Amino acid sequence: MTGRFPSPPSRDRVRPDVAVVGAGPIGLSIAWRCAARGLRVVVHDPAPGSGASAVAAGMLSPVAEAYFGEQQLTELLLASAERWPGFAAEVTEVTGVDIGYRTEGTLMVGLTGDDLAEARRLWAYQQGLGLPVTPLRPSELRDREPALAPRVRGGALAPTDHQVDPRLLVPALRAAAQQAGAVLVPQPVRHLSDVDARVTVVAAGCGAAALTGLPVRPVKGQILRLRAPDGVAPGFRHVIRGYADGEPVYLVPRVDGEVVLGATVEERADTTVTAGAVQRLLRAGVDLLPELAEYDLVEAVAGLRPGTPDNAPILGPLPGRPDVLAATGHHRHGIVLAPITADLIADLVLDGVSDPLLGPFRPDRFLDLTPGGSPERSTEGDQWS
Amino acid sequence: MTGRFPSPPSRDRVRPDVAVVGAGPIGLSIAWRCAARGLRVVVHDPAPGSGASAVAAGMLSPVAEAYFGEQQLTELLLASAERWPGFAAEVTEVTGVDIGYRTEGTLMVGLTGDDLAEARRLWAYQQGLGLPVTPLRPSELRDREPALAPRVRGGALAPTDHQVDPRLLVPALRAAAQQAGAVLVPQPVRHLSDVDARVTVVAAGCGAAALTGLPVRPVKGQILRLRAPDGVAPGFRHVIRGYADGEPVYLVPRVDGEVVLGATVEERADTTVTAGAVQRLLRAGVDLLPELAEYDLVEAVAGLRPGTPDNAPILGPLPGRPDVLAATGHHRHGIVLAPITADLIADLVLDGVSDPLLGPFRPDRFLDLTPGGSPERSTEGDQWS
Numbered sequence: 001m002t003g004r005f006p007s008p009p010s011r012d013r014v015r016p017d018v019a020v021v022g023a024g025p026i027g028l029s030i031a032w033r034c035a036a037r038g039l040r041v042v043v044h045d046p047a048p049g050s051g052a053s054a055v056a057a058g059m060l061s062p063v064a065e066a067y068f069g070e071q072q073l074t075e076l077l078l079a080s081a082e083r084w085p086g087f088a089a090e091v092t093e094v095t096g097v098d099i100g101y102r103t104e105g106t107l108m109v110g111l112t113g114d115d116l117a118e119a120r121r122l123w124a125y126q127q128g129l130g131l132p133v134t135p136l137r138p139s140e141l142r143d144r145e146p147a148l149a150p151r152v153r154g155g156a157l158a159p160t161d162h163q164v165d166p167r168l169l170v171p172a173l174r175a176a177a178q179q180a181g182a183v184l185v186p187q188p189v190r191h192l193s194d195v196d197a198r199v200t201v202v203a204a205g206c207g208a209a210a211l212t213g214l215p216v217r218p219v220k221g222q223i224l225r226l227r228a229p230d231g232v233a234p235g236f237r238h239v240i241r242g243y244a245d246g247e248p249v250y251l252v253p254r255v256d257g258e259v260v261l262g263a264t265v266e267e268r269a270d271t272t273v274t275a276g277a278v279q280r281l282l283r284a285g286v287d288l289l290p291e292l293a294e295y296d297l298v299e300a301v302a303g304l305r306p307g308t309p310d311n312a313p314i315l316g317p318l319p320g321r322p323d324v325l326a327a328t329g330h331h332r333h334g335i336v337l338a339p340i341t342a343d344l345i346a347d348l349v350l351d352g353v354s355d356p357l358l359g360p361f362r363p364d365r366f367l368d369l370t371p372g373g374s375p376e377r378s379t380e381g382d383q384w385s
Numbered sequence: 386m387t388g389r390f391p392s393p394p395s396r397d398r399v400r401p402d403v404a405v406v407g408a409g410p411i412g413l414s415i416a417w418r419c420a421a422r423g424l425r426v427v428v429h430d431p432a433p434g435s436g437a438s439a440v441a442a443g444m445l446s447p448v449a450e451a452y453f454g455e456q457q458l459t460e461l462l463l464a465s466a467e468r469w470p471g472f473a474a475e476v477t478e479v480t481g482v483d484i485g486y487r488t489e490g491t492l493m494v495g496l497t498g499d500d501l502a503e504a505r506r507l508w509a510y511q512q513g514l515g516l517p518v519t520p521l522r523p524s525e526l527r528d529r530e531p532a533l534a535p536r537v538r539g540g541a542l543a544p545t546d547h548q549v550d551p552r553l554l555v556p557a558l559r560a561a562a563q564q565a566g567a568v569l570v571p572q573p574v575r576h577l578s579d580v581d582a583r584v585t586v587v588a589a590g591c592g593a594a595a596l597t598g599l600p601v602r603p604v605k606g607q608i609l610r611l612r613a614p615d616g617v618a619p620g621f622r623h624v625i626r627g628y629a630d631g632e633p634v635y636l637v638p639r640v641d642g643e644v645v646l647g648a649t650v651e652e653r654a655d656t657t658v659t660a661g662a663v664q665r666l667l668r669a670g671v672d673l674l675p676e677l678a679e680y681d682l683v684e685a686v687a688g689l690r691p692g693t694p695d696n697a698p699i700l701g702p703l704p705g706r707p708d709v710l711a712a713t714g715h716h717r718h719g720i721v722l723a724p725i726t727a728d729l730i731a732d733l734v735l736d737g738v739s740d741p742l743l744g745p746f747r748p749d750r751f752l753d754l755t756p757g758g759s760p761e762r763s764t765e766g767d768q769w770s
Contacts, residue, residue: 224660226660229657261660272614272681273681273682273683274678274679274680274681274682275609275611275646275667275670275671275677275678275679275680275681275682276667276671276677276678276679277678278663278667278682279664279667279668279671279678282660282661282663282664282667283664283668285660286660286661286664292660292661293659293660293661293662293664294659294660294661295659295660296657296658296659296660297658297659297660297663297685298658300682300685
């Protein structure tokens with residue numbers, strides 16, 4: 001094994017090869033991959049899995065989330081989604097845990113004529129990229145999901161957009177990482193200098209801002225969890241995404257009867273559940289799938305996604321700190337991006353090789369955004385130094 | 386003291402004078418009144434205050450709840466509401482507990498023209514009974530509550546309809562009863578024969594049906610608790626009741642920032658919170674008071690009210706069992722009816738005197754409803770025997 005970290009792995013009895021800050025899906029996946037390749041890994045997190053993943057729906061939707069002006073991100077999402085079948089199989093193989101990986105595909109729908117017009121603009125864009133999006137006639141839509149409201153005007157199928165259950169995934173990733181030898185340390189990391197390892201990976205979600213000065217900001221999301229009455233499975237199998245009178249909404253059915261209904265996207269840093277958001281989500285959900293009105297409302301929660309100025313993650317070495325790798329800013333895409341983030345960051349740690357896929361996501365693209373416009377004038381002790 | 390229970394109170398060292406089944410607001414008020422008048426009282430309840438009162442809003446609204454065809458009930462509600470100022474003062478005096486008694490009055494509103502037309506029919510009926518209902522011009526309505534939505538079409542003031550906080554009231558009543566000497570026994574009562582006392586009072590809410598065979602049925606109600614952001618008081622002071630696009634709804638503001646938003650009335654016996662009910666309540670609430678959209682949604686719960694065939698409570702001796710008094714079936718009126726229920730049942734126990742007010746509410750009005758139409762043919766061991 002060659003690379004820029006010349007000490008052979010696992011020889012140093014005291015100092016870890018890799019310290020990962022953050023035990024969410026990103027940090028745990030990286031820790032797993034690194035430990036499985038023979039590195040001595042510690043993961044620091046006082047509350048593993050308590051960040052954005054705790055409220056994530058688990059959609060693996062590179063196609064449905066291919067938005068205008070985000071083509072590089074779309075390529076990364078697609079590349080990671082391609083790795084998901086193998087990743088899911090491997091997690092289950094090494095841990096024995098079913099992580100709720102489902103492949104029924106995603107239906108994208110529009111409730112009203114206006115909603116459908118908006119959706120069709122996006123589908124045309126996605127088709128223009130060569131992505132698998134199949135518009136359906138209303139009769140075909142209802143054949144696939146008879147539970148959809150009769151007034152849903154139209155839809156399209158994204159058969160390769162799948163789902164996983166983050167609340168099963170994160171504990172499974174933790175088990176996988178630990179089985180591979182990674183050690184979890186429940187202490188928080190306040191400064192990068194608290195960590196002693198040859199390489200530090202900052203996978204701290206929103207917490208990355210304080211640690212690195214990177215422009216990661218909290219983006220509040222509120223989601224609901226419903227449950228089909230009488231313990232039966234929901235009356236629909238696809239992930240449903242759509243617009244309902246202008247409100248974007250998604251519905252993710254689980255085999256155990258749970259339905260995740262989300263999500264707001266708010267430029268706020270609090271985690272209170274507000275009456276207005278719950279009302280809008282429920283209204284949109286019930287309008288698309290009337291049977292939801294009779295479902296139990298079992299949970300309403302808010303979480304904070306790590307957003308970035310260009311909505312894309314931040315992956316790679318901090319400028320001037322080749323020993324500190326960022327793996328944060330995954331915003332609404334932390335679950336789908338876990339496999340590729342883990343593989344590419346592990347390659348970087350072990351081989352010093354930066355995959356060309358990482359190019360657009362390097363931290364130094366935000367150099368101009370630091371206070372004063374240059375790293376030297378940053379006000380935070382550890383950032384960009 | 387004379388009456389049909391000749392043993393002088395407090396002489397019998399073993400057998401209680403009164404056993405009250407149920408430690409909700411009705412049972413505790415009765416226990417308090419009886420104990421304060423020198424009787425030896427035990428109250429049986431494995432979970433005091435866990436019935437309908439746990440989800441009650443605490444409106445004291447004989448005027449706003451004076452409905453067509455319920456004139457005898459209205460008279461009882463009015464008589465009890467008259468006792469509330471003294472009752473509240475006395476509870477606070479003996480316990481030192483502030484029970485959230487507020488006298489700002491109730492605003493009744495209609496959102497749309499149709500809602501207002503429906504409300505006006507009711508107000509005319511209430512005015513016809515001579516009740517204090519003052520229609521307000523839209524400008525007067527907004528002067529009183531500027532937080533009301535501009536599209537609220539009209540309203541009326543019921544100045545004598547007040548409120549109390551049931552979650553403060555019930556523990557205070559428990560303290561008052563205990564201070565007066567009542568003993569709480571946390572065991573459940575499965576049969577009336579489990580209880581040994583000279584008089585048994587069944588104040589078990591929905592549980593009264595199984596104990597007595599009386600036609601008390603559960604009527605499900607779902608309510609929400611919101612909280613004004615930043616710990617401030619809600620932006621309105623009156624209880625607001627109204628119709629919003631046909632949905633009847635009420636909003637009860639507390640000084641600590643809480644707002645109770647309710648309530649559904651469902652002929653169901655489960656206590657699940659359903660997505661559709663929450664959505665309808667929130668929609669109606671936010672339509673009437675837009676600021677609620679920014680409130681925290683802190684609780685969504687369902688409870689079961691003890692309903693009866695004529696929506697009125699059941700107060701007095703079971704037919705053929707002068708030693709068993711019913712005090713149940715208070716449906717949506719348990720809080721407002723607590724003072725008069727307690728006073729009149731205590732009179733009955735101590736003096737054997739049945740106040741004329743109780744006449745319409747005696748258990749024997751349902752004799753024809755028992756299985757087979759006569760008490761002798763009842764299938765339950767303890768009922769009507």
